[in-house]
Amino acid sequence: MTFRMLDGSKRRHVEPVQKSFIIGDTIIFLAGDAKTCFNIASEFDREKTKNITVFRRILKKHNRGLAERYSGERQDMPLNAILFKMDQSGRTVSHTFLPSSHFNPVTRRGTDGGVHIVTGGYEADKVLTRALQTWDDGKDTGEFIRELFEEFSGAEIGGELDLFEFNVNGAYYLGRQRLNETPHIETITVEETLALSAGLVGGTVTGALIRTAAANRRIEVDAQGLRTYDANGTNRIRINTGSDNGVSAITFFGTGGSTAGEINSYQNSGGISLISSDVFIGSNNTGNPIRLQGAVTIDGTVEFRREVTGLNVGIGSVTGLQTQLDEIWAKLNNHTHDVTLPTHNHGNSANQNWGGTFTTSRSA
Known part of the structure; x- marks a missing residue:
């Protein structure tokens, strides 16, 4: 990442800054303010519907944010993007978004089996013209790209290249190549940047991405x-x-x-x-495993698969149990029934014949 210091001089971070992304089946290249580029990619990644209309809306929103942040300096920080996909015929399709055209996409389709050359960012037009003039089908694509950018390397172009490839199965990240920059500009590390802003103690570190x-x-x-x-x-x-x-x-x-x-x-x-659809709470401490402190509400059925000990539940804490017990005792306290015996004298005619119906009652 190349940036301008407060004194107007330019420096380049030793560590690379990510401005190219694979999101689904799409490769996105962004140029401009590093934090804004990352926020654009992150927001597009969170969208349920991912198409060029949604991408353009996100670009325009963040471009307005840049205009508010940098005011008159905005011309030094142009924001542009290229979105790459593959159509149903297996051809690479590129959509280029530039602020000069209000981010209306310029769409190009590659030829079957050919190399689809598109450039973006600083001096993109010059790089594209040179690429179309010097492309050789017999040369390795990655090597050609590296040599091309080394030709334009300097104060604005340099650092490292992220290489991607499309095929019928999707988009793939091939790796990163270091450019042989000519001429070099002075580099600066993250630690040196922090030292310029009061260091780690008492200072503030602001960045797009820390990883x-x-x-x-x-x-x-x-x-x-x-x-x-x-x-x-x-x-x-x-x-x-x-x-x-x-x-x-x-x-x-x-x-x-x-x-x-x-x-x-x-x-x-x-x-x-x-x-979660399946929650498991476990403990390896069998002596004092899992404790719940405070009132507990269980909204659902409960299954105990082992013996339950130490259960102390008051009758009043069980909903409806006290009412049921009171009704049972009320019926017992007021319960009577009749017993009817036949008239008999136990086989002795001298005995008095007795019998009849007798009502029982609950004794205290």
Whole structure:
């Protein structure tokens, strides 16, 4: 990344800045303010519908934001983009968006089996003219691109190249090549940049993206929050900074990228929710494993698969139980029944014959 210092001189960061992205089946190249470029890609990635109309809307919105931030200096920070896809015939399609044309896309289609050359960013027209003049079908594409940019390297073009390839199966990242820059301009590291702004203690570090690696297993931090990625580059944990619904959340994803669950807190509830299609809470401490402190509400059926001990539930705490017991005791207290015996003298005619119906009653 090349940028201008406060004294007007130019410096280039030793560390690269990401301005090219694979989002779904689309490759996106962005040029301009680094933080704005990353925010454009992130916002487009979150859209449910991904097409050139949505992309243009996002570009225009962020371009207006640049105009407000830089005012008269905006001409030094042009924002433009190229969106690459592949059509049903297997041909590369490019959509170029420039502020000079109000970001109305200029669409070009490559030939079957041919190389589709498109350039963007600083001195894009000069680079494209030179590329069309010097392209050789017999040369390795990656080597041709590297030599082309080395020819134009200098104060504005340099650093490293990200290489991508399309085929019928989608878009792929091939890798990164370092340019042999001529002439070089003075470089500066992140540590030196921090030293210019009061260092780490008492200073403020502002950037578009902080990450531990460019791909595979890594942690990334930006304005949208914090994300962790596994060795396959799949986002596994995401901590959002917020949303339009006033919810902050830690979201978990499976190895395939699908949502596994989240821990969230809505601004109006004041509580924390643990949500998933399958929640397991376990403990390896069998002596004092899992404790719940405070009132507990269970909205659903409960199944105990082992013996339950130490259960202390008052009758009044079981909804409806006391009422049922009171009704049973009321019936017992007021219960009577009749016993009828036949007239008999136990086989002795001298005895008095007796018999009849007798009513029983509850004794205290």
